[in-house]
Amino acid sequence: MDQPYRMRAVVVPLDPTPAQVQLLRSYCGAARFAYNWTVAIAKENWDKRKEERRAGIDEAQLSKSLDWSAWSMTPLWNSVKDEVAPWHHDVTKHAFRSGVTDAATALKNFHESNKGVRKGQSVGFPKFKNRRSKQSFTLIEFKQPGYWFSEDSRHVRLILPLSATDPRIARRREQLRWIHSTESLRRLKKKITSGEWTVQAVTISFTGGHWQASFLVRQYVVPASSAIRMRGPIVGVDLGVKHLATMTVPVKDLSDEHAHIENPRHLDAELDRLAKLDRRLSRCQKGSKNHAKIRKRRQRLHGRISRTRDLHLHRLTTTLAGSFETVVIEDLNLVGMVKKSKKNTVTALRRSILDAGFYELRRQLTYKTEDRGHRVVVVNRFYPSSKLCSHCGETKAKLAISVRVFECNKCGITLDRDVNAARNIRDEGIRLLANEASNVAGHQPETLNAVLRDRETEPPRRGRGDRYQSRTTQPKRELSPLA
Numbered sequence: 281m282d283q284p285y286r287m288r289a290v291v292v293p294l295d296p297t298p299a300q301v302q303l304l305r306s307y308c309g310a311a312r313f314a315y316n317w318t319v320a321i322a323k324e325n326w327d328k329r330k331e332e333r334r335a336g337i338d339e340a341q342l343s344k345s346l347d348w349s350a351w352s353m354t355p356l357w358n359s360v361k362d363e364v365a366p367w368h369h370d371v372t373k374h375a376f377r378s379g380v381t382d383a384a385t386a387l388k389n390f391h392e393s394n395k396g397v398r399k400g401q402s403v404g405f406p407k408f409k410n411r412r413s414k415q416s417f418t419l420i421e422f423k424q425p426g427y428w429f430s431e432d433s434r435h436v437r438l439i440l441p442l443s444a445t446d447p448r449i450a451r452r453r454e455q456l457r458w459i460h461s462t463e464s465l466r467r468l469k470k471k472i473t474s475g476e477w478t479v480q481a482v483t484i485s486f487t488g489g490h491w492q493a494s495f496l497v498r499q500y501v502v503p504a505s506s507a508i509r510m511r512g513p514i515v516g517v518d519l520g521v522k523h524l525a526t527m528t529v530p531v532k533d534l535s536d537e538h539a540h541i542e543n544p545r546h547l548d549a550e551l552d553r554l555a556k557l558d559r560r561l562s563r564c565q566k567g568s569k570n571h572a573k574i575r576k577r578r579q580r581l582h583g584r585i586s587r588t589r590d591l592h593l594h595r596l597t598t599t600l601a602g603s604f605e606t607v608v609i610e611d612l613n614l615v616g617m618v619k620k621s622k623k624n625t626v627t628a629l630r631r632s633i634l635d636a637g638f639y640e641l642r643r644q645l646t647y648k649t650e651d652r653g654h655r656v657v658v659v660n661r662f663y664p665s666s667k668l669c670s671h672c673g674e675t676k677a678k679l680a681i682s683v684r685v686f687e688c689n690k691c692g693i694t695l696d697r698d699v700n701a702a703r704n705i706r707d708e709g710i711r712l713l714a715n716e717a718s719n720v721a722g723h724q725p726e727t728l729n730a731v732l733r734d735r736e737t738e739p740p741r742r743g744r745g746d747r748y749q750s751r752t753t754q755p756k757r758e759l760s761p762l763a
């Protein structure tokens with residue numbers, strides 16, 4: 281029987297030596313080379329068949345179509361690599377496989393999108409990668425649990441080419457084998473060697489000006505108790521631009537006494553700096569030394585900003601998941617807001633960061649609450665959390681974003697805008713849970729927040745929380761099935 285599991289990515293910062301950097305770069309280049317090669321032969325075949333069809337050739341007479349799967353592309357690559365990449369001995373074969381597999385995935389996405397069987401935005405034919413594309417490669421299928429980590433838990437294995445002809449590699453295998461990490465890997469190593477987690481893939485990339493290894497692990501989870509409990513502490517969280525988050529109650533060591541969590545101040549300063557660098561970069565001559573220098577600085581700053589954001593998100597989600605049995609959050613769509621406010625770059629940036637962070641926040645909250653037997657409830661994005669009076673339920677027709685205080689015309693209550701929204705979100709969450717409890721009475725409910733998947737993909741944008749949406753505050757006319 282297949283045990284339920286959950287995919288999780290653990291990022292490990294790497295601190296490679298210059299010789300290791302050289303090798304990592306060549307691996308990334310090799311992955312890119314194999315990617316482009318795969319895309320090229322697929323494109324050639326695709327274009328040829330298109331041309332033949334246009335010329336009126338019968339479907340049965342067309343050139344044979346190429347199988348785009350990694351299964352058939354990889355042997356094809358192996359048969360030509362001596363010819364097209366005579367240097368392949370100096371690169372691990374896994375790097376090439378990474379490129380071919382990625383290309384096969386991109387081709388599959390295009391194929392499915394073209395056929396109309398793929399959800400979401402339409403996907404075009406894969407584009408070729410160039411030197412400016414993200415540098416990364418993925419290693420898959422290493423089953424031995426202890427394989428990745430050194431004895432001292434401070435180093436990650438660097439896979440070396442089996443039969444390198446380059447004397448720089450051949451001579452220094454021992455020095456190249458282990459990449460130092462700036463973090464202790466003891467916990468990760470323990471989880472993996474004990475079999476609690478299994479490594480599915482390791483992606484090594486140059487991200488935000490630094491090298492990192494991202495371990496994609498399969499975490500076996502014990503399904504939480506299926507009983508829906510209505511008791512236990514519950515919290516509503518309003519996410520925003522002014523404050524990172526506002527909760528219905530203050531949380532020690534996390535928020536101020538008004539239950540606000542400030543947006544990290546240094547983030548603002550960094551965003552200012554980023555906007556400035558962007559402007560400077562746009563004035564530089566492309567390809568010039570100055571351009572390259574500023575680009576590198578910008579890359580590092582981007583990395584720092586995303587690490588700062590990650591740190592704050594983790595702190596927020598860990599505390600919320602640990603302190604409350606139920607966390608109610610709002611589904612967000614801030615893309616529209618960002619478009620509206622292009623004038624103020626820093627605000628727009630902050631919003632886009634929040635937007636990008638929202639799915640991450642929800643993902644983190646989901647697995648962290650699940651770990652503790654708690655849960656997340658997601659309220660529909662059409663729920664008018666900021667316009668509703670949390671005291672008497674009166675709805676305001678309009679509330680400008682600049683108005684920071686909610687004043688009710690009916691009952692006269694005066695509240696901080698975000699606190700009011702957080703309370704509404706909490707109350708809506710309670711209502712949804714009550715609904716859920718009465719709806720599932722009589723049959724075995726699934727866990728509310730478990731994300732149990734059978735495919736190894738990124739967390740879907742439409743997660744489990746969406747099941748609430750069908751039963752909740754859709755605009756009135758869509759409520760009829762329940763009425």
Ligand SMILES: [Zn+2]
Nearest residue numbers: 669672688691
């Ligand atoms: Zn009121």
